[in-house]
Amino acid sequence: xxxxxxxxxxxxxxxxxxxxxxxxxxxxxxxxxxxxxxxxxxxxxxxxxxxxxxxxxxxxxxxxxxxxxxxxxxxxxxxxxxxxxxxxxxxxxxxxxxxxxxxxxxxxxxxxxxxxxxxxxxxxxxxxxxxxxxxxxxxxxxxxxxxxxxxxxxxxxxxxxxxxxxxxxxxxxxxxxxxxxxxxxxxxxxxxxx
Numbered sequence: 035x036x037x038x039x040x041x042x043x044x045x046x047x048x049x050x051x052x053x054x055x056x057x058x059x060x061x062x063x064x065x066x067x068x069x070x071x072x073x074x075x076x077x078x079x080x081x082x083x084x085x086x087x088x089x090x091x092x093x094x095x096x097x098x099x100x101x102x103x104x105x106x107x108x109x110x111x112x113x114x115x116x117x118x119x120x121x122x123x124x125x126x127x128x129x130x131x132x133x134x135x136x137x138x139x140x141x142x143x144x145x146x147x148x149x150x151x152x153x154x155x156x157x158x159x160x161x162x163x164x165x166x167x168x169x170x171x172x173x174x175x176x177x178x179x180x181x182x183x184x185x186x187x188x189x190x191x192x193x194x195x196x197x198x199x200x201x202x203x204x205x206x207x208x209x210x211x212x213x214x215x216x217x218x219x220x221x222x223x224x225x226x227x228x
Contacts, residue, residue, distance in 0.1 A: 040056065045060065046107060049100075049104040050105055050107075068093060068119065069093050072126045073085070075127060075130065088129070092122075099125060169216065170216075173212060177208055179198065180198070181212055183197060184209060
């Protein structure tokens with residue numbers, strides 16, 4: 035695990051150049067979300083004690099597919115995050131179908147489920163456990179919308195500006211204000227706990 039950081043464009047270029055450090059960065063930063071997508075699909079079938087193990091195997095297959103197919107990624111067709119999630123979703127469905135599972139329940143579309151998946155499966159902090167969801171719910175609507183895009187849906191600031199049709203400077207200012215509000219909340223909460 036290195037300290038290398040990439041913009042989305044740099045990450046795609048590094049992956050296309052076959053840089054191992056880029057794959058490590060991709061895994062460290064995206065595996066939890068992809069695992070969440072996979073678990074959601076695996077859990078849509080009758081429960082099995084090996085669900086988590088199956089999901090881990092599928093996740094490994096997903097990263098192999100990403101590595102082998104990164105040259106086919108086209109940023110003009112969507113964000114890297116969406117492309118990765120589609121690979122995870124399709125690989126999970128294909129894997130379960132190969133094992134004879136029939137999909138009786140409709141699987142939510144990626145757009146509708148990414149946010150809930152990110153809340154369910156995370157390698158760091160579950161927002162509901164620290165009261166983040168209730169705090170964000172108390173913020174101004176424009177802050178709530180921005181926090182959702184940036185932190186729960188994986189948008190960059192530029193993508194959020196484009197999606198919300200507001201200037202990039204406004205996105206940066208609102209994000210900074212929202213983060214400062216969150217920071218103050220956690221300072222207060224920490225003081226109460228101590």
